Amino acid sequence: MSKIKFYFILLIATVVSISSCNKDDNNDVVVTPPKPFGEQYALDIVAIEDYLKTNYISEIVNNPGFPNDQDVTMKKITDTASQPSLWSYLNSPTLPRLTSRNVSLHGITYKVYTLVIREGVKGGSPVAGGEYPCNVDAVFAGNKGTLLDGTVFYSSNNGQVQYNLDGTSHDGGTGVIRGWSEGFPQFKTGWLSSKNDGVVVYNDFGVGVMFLPSGMGYYNDVKTGIPAYSPLVFSIKLYALKRFxxxxxxxxxxxxxxxxxxxxxxxxxxxxxxxxxxxxxxxxxxxxxxxxxxxxxxxxxxxxxxxxxxxxxxxxxxxxxxxxxxxxxxxxxxxxxxxx
Ligand SMILES: [Ca+2]
Ligand SMILES: [Ca+2]
Ligand SMILES: [Ca+2]
Ligand SMILES: [Ca+2]
Known part of the structure; x- marks a missing residue:
């Protein structure tokens, strides 16, 4: 055998052994094509509307000036007489108000429900606020993400994180899922003040909940605490915004x-x-x-x-x-x- 041929065989053997090694490592990953969006959405919207009809607001923290102010908790209804369903606020003339918007994406029309608990109010200085973001602005927002079974997968009241509603990461921001771009323009910012120690205080900010079909979230991607094809519920607090x-x-x-x-x-x-x-x-x-x-x-x-x-x-x-x-x-x- 010539030397060249020998090395060639050795090279092939190495490549085969590397790829078989990788294959072993990924033994558990089964790649399946994503489901058709329309098929998944039909399941999601039924599950979301069922959630809206069987859950209620069990607590809204009232603690102005502190990070947990206006944290919203929702629970399964156990007493229909004293626990009005989220669905009961549909198109209510007063707050809380549940509304829906139609969004054309992926060749289908999604219904995105938003519950406005507090709209967001213009106030004092140095930032008067009371403004709606548009769907390509950036927002600074507290948020708690849960699955429809109530499992919390993320929670933060850090007002320093810039979320870009245009989905990009430009200008130091974090890109967001499409559902956020659809939900946030339904709320107004509050106004900002600062304590003696310089800590920023968020006042009278918009508070509410977004109910997102999986196609508006991560769809077939698996994220920490979020299985594939999960509809998502986000309690949000809209502190401030940035225009682009x-x-x-x-x-x-x-x-x-x-x-x-x-x-x-x-x-x-x-x-x-x-x-x-x-x-x-x-x-x-x-x-x-x-x-x-x-x-x-x-x-x-x-x-x-x-x-x-x-x-x-x-x-x-x-x-x-x-x-x-x-x-x-x-x-x-x-x-x-x-x-x-
Ligand atoms: Ca427009
Ligand atoms: Ca044009
Ligand atoms: Ca421009
Ligand atoms: Ca011109």
Missing amino acids: DHDADGIPSFQEDLDGDRYMNSFLKGVSNPDDTDKDEIPDFLDFDDDGDNYATRGEVKDANGKYYEFDKIPDCSGNQTEPTRKKRHLDATCIKMNQ
Whole structure:
């Protein structure tokens, strides 16, 4: 046998032994294709609605200024007379209020339930708050995640963690599951103050619960304490938010939400997006030229001296800066652009 051939065989043998070693290590992992989303969702929504009808709010901690303030606990109903179900708050005119939104994703329409217990209130200084995040802002939030059987898989009231609702990890944030992007815009932030020792205190923040089908969570991924295909229940406390300007055009993304519903609908394909001025399938918050006139928005929202207009004072074609229904000039392709 030639030397080369010998080494070749040795190499093959090594590769085989490495791969068989790996195979042994992964003996328990059975790879199956993910289930069809529609099939799983049909199971999830039945389980979620059953949970809503058979559980109640057993405790809301009232401890202003401390981390456990407004921690919510839900338990299985044992006495229907004294324990109103979560379902009993459906579309209630008063709080708590349970509402649902339809979300098109994965080729199906998901129903996402949200229970608003406290909406979030504007208050004092240094941060007045009382603002809704849009679905691509970042939030600072306490959260407790449970499975439908009540098992807690995560709990934290750390207000320093930045969760990016756009799902990315840019700007030092943590990307979130899609369900969070759908749930958080239903709540407002509270206001921030600080104690003498400098500790930040969160006041009157939004409090509630999100009920997420597995397709809005981790789906077939297994996470610590979360089996595959688990619907998720998140009790949340919305302390504060951070705005982004995704396309760096000088207009924060939440002000590029044309229909004002706090959702950019950027995930819908083949459906006309109300937040896409020039209908090029790039929503305004990601489009550096919103009206498609080949002039960048960035240049269209500055005055003759190159200074950005305040958002509310961006003029229309005629220079009007006050008419509330005017078409701002960066959204009007027929404008003759002056400051390019
Ligand atoms: Ca922008
Ligand atoms: Ca919108
Ligand atoms: Ca566009
Ligand atoms: Ca333009």
